[in-house]
Amino acid sequence: MPVSGNGQKVMSIYEVNMGNDSETREKLLQCAKEEFMEKGFQNASLRQICSKAGVTTGAVYFFFKDKDGLFSALIDETYQGVMQALSRHLHEDMEEDLASYVHKPGDHDPFVEELIHALYQNRDAVVLVISKSVGSKYEHAVDEVVTVIESQFGRLAVQYAESVPGKQANMPMIHWLSHLSVMTFVHLVTHIQDEKEALRFMKPAMEHLILGWMDFILEDKE
Numbered sequence: 001m002p003v004s005g006n007g008q009k010v011m012s013i014y015e016v017n018m019g020n021d022s023e024t025r026e027k028l029l030q031c032a033k034e035e036f037m038e039k040g041f042q043n044a045s046l047r048q049i050c051s052k053a054g055v056t057t058g059a060v061y062f063f064f065k066d067k068d069g070l071f072s073a074l075i076d077e078t079y080q081g082v083m084q085a086l087s088r089h090l091h092e093d094m095e096e097d098l099a100s101y102v103h104k105p106g107d108h109d110p111f112v113e114e115l116i117h118a119l120y121q122n123r124d125a126v127v128l129v130i131s132k133s134v135g136s137k138y139e140h141a142v143d144e145v146v147t148v149i150e151s152q153f154g155r156l157a158v159q160y161a162e163s164v165p166g167k168q169a170n171m172p173m174i175h176w177l178s179h180l181s182v183m184t185f186v187h188l189v190t191h192i193q194d195e196k197e198a199l200r201f202m203k204p205a206m207e208h209l210i211l212g213w214m215d216f217i218l219e220d221k222e
Contacts, residue, residue: 024055024059024063028060028063029070031052032044032070032071036074036132037124037127040133040134040135041067041128041136044067046060046070071128071138074128075128075129077125078126079125079126079129079141082118084118085114086145086149089115090149092111103214108210116199120198123195129141130142130189131190142182146179146182147178149178154174157170164218166220168218168222169218169219170219173216177217184205188205
């Protein structure tokens, strides 16, 4: 059996094949999360991860193909859950007739509850995407979410403007509000650890965001 630089015995890829695959994979994931959380994707060392897990680097390639695959295994399920919750909400909003819409306090609470739960089921995974993903395929994930929201609400604002004489969609404001909306959730996840506390913060914050959208997505035609 090979020996690491600190004298620890490590499993070769052949031993991984013969051993408990599930246990070895989970040990790699746990050690990888610790390394990525401490150093970020770019500076994380596969050699160090494997040394802590007691396997050779071949185990990473066996289970995850590469460093990006290892990072993805830690976060992709949570990331997809968040994106699905967001997609459902955006789809519902696209079906809304803003010309007749009357905002009522709390009418977005179900969406807030769903999204907060998706974010906090595995908060570490979300933190990895937000602040530890430079160099990985998730490096621009936050910007991509902003782009999706801006595109959807831009189309919604154009539809709304058609029913309001003398008005047009305020695209620069929509861009800023899209960014502000996403960064509100980024601030939430990076500063509040408890899901219930996050929900208490986000419900009034969402009221503020919705009122901002309604007040500023249209402007006078030039």
